[in-house]
Every structure is written in C-alpha cells, then in structure tokens.
Amino acid sequence: MLVTRTIRRKMEFWLAVLAVVLGGLAASSITGLTSYKQTKKDLELSIQSAPRSADLATAISLLIRPCAIDVPMEPGPARDSAARLQMREFEQAFQTARNRVDDFRSRLDSLSITHRNAALSETHRALFARIDDTFAHLEAAGQCLTRSDRDRQERFILQNAAALLGTIDSIPDPAMELSDRLALAEREYRWRLAVVWTTSVIAAALFLGLAVCGYRWVFAPLSALHQGALRVADGEDFDFRIESRTNDELSELADAFNRMTARFQQVKADLDQQVHQRSRQLVQSERLAGVGFLAAGVAHEINNPLSAIVGAADSLDWRLGEHLDKFPPDDAQTVREYLHMMQTEAQRCRQITERLLNFARGTDTERNLYDVTAIVQEVVGMTHHLGRFRNRQVLVDRTDPCYAWVNGPEIKQVVLNLVANALESTGESGRVSVAIRECPEHVEIGVTDDGVGMTQEVLEHIFEPFFTRREAGKGTGLGLSISHRIVQDHGGSLEASSPGKGLGSTFRLRVPRQAGKQRAA
Template identity: 45%
Template structure:
C-alpha cells in the first residue's frame, strides 16, 4: 500500500540519472522571487518617475531663482544705461553679475543645470567683458570729455561706442534670461520623457504582476491547495474507518513524502485494526469455548456417572448374552449336545446366528465408545492446574513418535522430526504428550500412503515453537473456524469424538501458550503451530492471542461429583 518515496537528485537505485525533484520550498522560493522581482520592477518604475518629477521641480525652482537674479541684473544694467552713466552703476552691475555667477555654479555643482552651465557661462563671460569695457570707456570719456560745436560737453550716454557696448551688454543679459528659460523647458521635456518611460515601466510591471499572480495562484492550487485537499480527504476517510483507499500524490515534493508516510501509517493502522479484529474474534471464540466448556463440565459432572452405570449394565448384559448364545447355539448345529426335539425353540439358521453375534458385538463396541466419551468428559472436567517441570521438548516428542510408529495409521507414511536446538520449557509432560500424540495421530489419519509429516522445534525469543506440517487432505476455512470447538470432527475414519483438539487447545491454553491451525485448502495439507512459554506463566497472566478459558466451574462440579 505504501508507495516508494521519491529518489534524491542524481541517480536512482538502478544508477540511472534522474531529474532533481521539485521541492516545495524551491517552488515557494521561485514564486516568492518572481513576486519580489515584479514588485521591485513596479517600485523601480514608480521611483524612477518620482525621481524625475522631483528633479524637475528642483531644477525649476533653481532656474526660477536664477531667472529672478537675471531680471535684477537686467534692471541694474538698465539703470546704469542712463544719460549720464556712472562707474558706481557699472560696479553694481558687476556685483550682481558675480552673485549670479556664484548661484549658477551652485546649480551646476548640484546637478540642477541641464547643460551643465555651458551656455550661461559663455554669456556671463561675454557680459563681464562688456561691463569691463564700459567701465574703461566711461573712465576715458570722463577724463577727456568731448565738446560739442556750441562748446558744451557731449552727454556720455550719447557716445556711440559707449552706446554700442550698453546695447551689446543688454542683449547678453537678455540672452542669459532666455538661456535660463530654455533650461527650464529642457528640464521639463526631459522630465516628461522620463515620466512617460516610468509610466510604461509601471504599466508593464503591473501587467506582469497581474499575470504572475494569476499564474502563481494556478500553480499554487496545483502544488499546494489540491494536494492539501487530497490529504484532508484521506484523513477524513481514515477518520471514517476507511483504510482501503491510499492518497495518490505525484507532486515530487514534501507533500508527496507526507502522503507516502501517511499511507504507510494508514497501512500499519489497518494492520493493527485487522489484528484487533482478529483478537476480538479469537476472544469471542474463546468465550464461546468457555461457555461450552462450562456446559460440558456441568454435563460431565452431573451425568457421566449416571450414564456409566447403564452403559456398564448394557455392556455386561451384551457380553453375557453373547456367551450364552454361543453356548446354546454352537457354530455347528449338528454338533449340539442337545437333540433338536429337546430344544424349546427351533434352531436358528447359520446366517441368523452370525447376525445376532455381530449385533451383540456392535452393542459392546458402541457401549465401550460411549464409556470412553464419558471418561474423557470426566477427565476433562477434573483437569486443573498441575505441577509443571522443566522438560526437554525434543525428548518428549521423540518418545511420542516411538509409540506412534507401531500404530496402523503410520504404515507407508514418513515422519520427519527436525529440532533446530535444545529447548527446555516448564510443562506438564503427560498433558503435553497427549497434545503431541493427538496432533500426530490426526495428521497420520489425514494422509494417504506416501504422505509426509514434518515436525520442527525451535526457540523464538521467549517462546518454544513446535510445528506439525502434513501433506494430508487439508481443511476449508469453515473447518478451520470451528476446528477447536467441542464435538466438532471431520475425521476421515468417522470414529472421532470431536474432543481431541478441544482438550489439546485447553491444555496448551492452561500452559499459557497458543495453538493455531492453517491450511492452503482442501488437498493441500495442514500445519499446526504450538507455542509454549520458556518461562513459568504466573496465575492470571494472558496468552499472546487471548485470555485463557476459565475451567473453575467444571473443576468444582467434577470435584463435587
């Protein structure tokens, strides 16, 4: 019933390479790894989009600040571009330019400038050069002013070179502001692209996660849920008392090993239940035998003596009548000393004389048979605990076989005794001899000429075991079921009383042992197994198969009789 456990990876018992079994933890780790990968991909795509958005916000904030500085710089430059520009105004422009340069370098170092400040740096350098030239030209013009034709000094703001430099500086400042706006737009476009990529990644990851979850749910149902349901159904069947249907799993993992172990446990439990049922049946039979034995004890103690007296009278009268008839009616009528006319009855014919003699012999034989039965009943009812002594069982069996070899049933049949060792057990020798004799005689009667009876003797742990195996007529299951019942006989000679095996069973039972019979079927021989304890059995102890049948009521009645 138990299925073979899956072989480990590598090679099987025949040395053939086999695939590594899918362990349940490997399946769970695979599913967990795929789920973690899907969640990681989903989380990575989301974080990627969030990071792009956060970077764009920071770049925008930084560029907006730079844009404010650029506007201030432009306004300062416009203030310096007056009718009479001053050196102080240009110095203010230069100071704002330095502040802008520092903030722009901070943006570049923080990574918040899309083009790393290349465009702003060129415009700042150009603007710084224009401011320096304006300062130099303004200083020159103030040191040597130009006079108009009317003798007045020409306004500095109207000086063409100075005007050209102011226009170029203002254009550079405007280009700087446009560069900042371009950086904001470029950062926004880059962020939009990144966010779209993140959305695609998140969408693909979400789709993959949904497909993966559905797939894992299917395989978990195949790997875990369905096997667990089968295990649960198997446990419920066992709980209901059904041990005939094992759990069939082919998952190749720990659940299959669990199912195999559960099947093995169920097989052992079924064997235990079967053994318990056998013991209950045996105990029931023992109880029936006990009740019958009590009845036999009552019958033997109350009626045996009353039956023996009429049987003795019948036997005596039959013997006396046979002698009288032989004297009055000799075998040869002509040789009778009395004349025919002197006899009050006509002489019987020769065939009538033989019939009368045969019937009188049958009356005597049946009376003796009834007396033998009542004597067995009396002996059985008077049986009780007897003194047991350590006895050589092999010698006891040999003594019985020496006596049996002279019986007519032994002719043409072979008896083989094979003791495997020297075995001594505490038994009552005479009772055990009667058991061995009864088993040997029954075996000989069941075999035809040329049959073989094999007797073995061995020690099995704390028990002495004797087996009697014959090649006789065998037994049916019905005969085996009632073999040790009183008055049950299937003797081929038809002369058995049905008490031999019953009394043998009681003797072995009183010794604390067991006697069992088995047969493959009619015509295939029989085997009787006798087990006796090698140590003395204390009163009240039980035999291995069932408790011993009580005999106290029969003993008390027999004693009273």
C-alpha cells in the first residue's frame, strides 16, 4: 500500500516510525532508570535491615561483663557463692551473646547476593567459624568458673573475648559498605538520569528540527512543484512560475520547470502566431485567386478597346501633324496636349492590364543560384539615380556574396519594390537599411525604414491587391501583392511589421538557399 501513496505520505510514515523508535528508546531508558531506582530503594531497605559490626561487638562485650564481678581470693563460702553468681551471669551473657551472634548471622545471610561483597562474605564466614570455635571454648571455660583454677579460666575468657573484639573491629562493617555502594549508586543514578533526559530532549529537538526542515526543504517544494505542474497541465495559467529558495536539486528542478514552462509558452505563442499568419495567408490566397480571375477577365476585355484607342490616337496624331500649323497656336498646343494625354494614359492602362495578366497567370520561370548581395547592390545603385530620392540614404550591411536558389529578375523586382516603397515612406534625409542574413535553410533580406510606419489595420491588408496608402494616381496597389505572389512561388515568405504609425516599418524577405525548397506555382 505504501508504494501507491504520495511521497508526502511515505515521508510522514517514516517520520512516524522514527518517532516510535525514539519513543521506544526513551521509554526503555526511563524504564531502566526506574528499575535502577527501585533497586536503589531496595538497597536502602537492605542497609536499614543490615547487621552492624557494633552489634556484634556489643554481643561479644557481654562476655566480659561477668568477669567484672568481685570474687574473694580466699577459699570459703563467700568465694564459692560469688563464683556461682559469676558463672550464672556468664551463662546468661553467653546465651545472650550467642543469640545476638545468630541474629547477626541470619540478618547477614538475608542480604541479597547482589548487595554483598564476595570477599567480605568470605571474611565473615571465617569470622563466624572462629566465633563458633571460641564460643565452644568459652562455654567450657564458663563451666569451670567455680573450680579452683577459675582465675586461669577467667583470664582465658577475657583474652578470647578481647581477641574476638579486635578481629571484629578489623572487619569492615556491612552496613557501611552498603552505604558507600548506595552513595555510588545514587550518584550514578543521577548522572544516568541527567544523560537520559538530556539525550531525550536533544532527540526530541532534533526530531522536531528534522520535521520542520523536511517540511520546508522537501514537503513545501514538492507540493509547489506538484501544484504548479497541475496548474500548467490544466492550462489555467502558463505565466505561473515556481519560486524555490532551497538551493538544492529541488531548486534546480523548479528552475528547469520554469524554463520548460517559459519555453512552452514561447512555443505556444509562436504556434499561435504561425496559425494567425497561415490563416491570413490562406485568406490572402483566396482573395488573390478571386482577384486574379477577375483581373484576367477585365484585362482581357479592356485590352482590345485600349488597343483601338492607342491606335486611333497614334493615327490621329500622325494625320493632324501636317494640319496643326494651320490652327491658331493656342489651339494647336491644346490639341497636341490632349493627344499626348490620350496616348500616355492609354499606354498606362495597357501597362496596368499587362501587370494584371501577369499577376493572374503567375510565373514559372527558370531558377538558379544567384548572388542576393549583388542583386541588392544593383537595386540600391538604381535608386541613387532617381532624382526624387537623392536626399535619402540607403545602407547595405553586407558586401560578401550570398547565394540563393531564385529567379534573379523576379527577386530583383521584389527588392526594388520594397526599397522603393521604403524610400517613398521616408521624408527628407530619410534612411533605409538593408540587412542580408544567411541562415541554414534560407537567405533573409530585411528592409527597414524610419518613415511613416503602419498601423495594425494597414498590416492586415498590406498584401491585398489594389490596397495602397498613396494618393490617387500615384500607385495601383499591386506592387506588394505581386511581390508576395513571387516570393510564395519561390517557396519563401514576405512579412511586414511596424511598431506603429510614425515609427518606421520593416519588410523581411526569405528565399530558399537550395533547390527543391520552393513550392509549385
């Protein structure tokens, strides 16, 4: 089940396991200390009930007290009476001493094995053996206190009792030894208790710190990554960026996610722009097709009347040439102007219809490798000879050859149209820049001017036939349409852009570098 859960659940589970382990260790330590404390209490009780060497010495001292009874030295009833009294007192003292020694021995034997010193126990065992042996001799000596050699028996009793007291004084007191061990156990218990509580507090603090750091360093960044990924995947907000300040792999992952989102957003914007451009091109192509059919029909129908008008005007000019001298000078001049106007405008109409026919039919001319730089330089050289553009400046950023698979005259016509339009849109001291850039798949020609610029509405209709911003009679509106058609036939693209009105314009022409990239006309 843990495999199917989230990372957060897994880490919470292992933190809980760690908490249980730490709690178990702390509980075990505290339980051990509690048991140790109980043992210490048992030791205290053992000390309270433990026999003391002073009690044993007091019991032995009882054997000396009967010897202090004054017994006359001269034989007689008084001596015998005193001797019998001394013997009875000794028997009572002996019995009391034996009882106390037996009580001492039983209390010593009742001590826990863990509370007794092995060496001291052996010493006590030897002492009790000596006491038993001495008591046997003392009991026999006590029976002889009424005899004539009682003085020797009395000295024997005193000597053995004194020897036992000296031996007892040289043996450590069991209670004192247990007290020392109790003091040592008390110090060790307090030290271990302090260590347990200190380590428990440190472990708890480390666990809390681990939990907080785990949340800040792992849980929160992972949650942010998860929420951000879901937010972007659901398409809610592609501007969303994940902020991570952990300075580790998660931070690098968040940065990579942000870069991926930015790249995706850029690709989406590019695709949207391409869709918009393709839609415009499709609409443009449909319009051009319709206009082409219309233009072909109109041009064909108009060409015959225009030919008749041009022929009639030429014939009339020839026939009136020898008779105009008979007319008044003003009338003759007027006739000549009208005839010239008829011929000029008729010829202009024929040029327009010819361009319409070319536009409708399209071209299927031969293509080859042409130096685009040379074509641009030739066009720029032609514009220098146009008087109305003498105050303009045309700059080309490249002189090295740059080859593309094109029809040279057609591309020359396109470049000339773009440069002429750029010069037309600039004023006095205007500037036109032509940039040639060589790319892996195509050659790009950028024509930029600092002229009147274009609005968004103009940009949407700039390549439509008969669309022009010039004054009436100064343009047909077919130049950019024909140029766009030529570039499309080459398999390239022609795009227009402008920051706005009065901010200049830029036209970018792209043509393929190799054969096979152009589309069929």
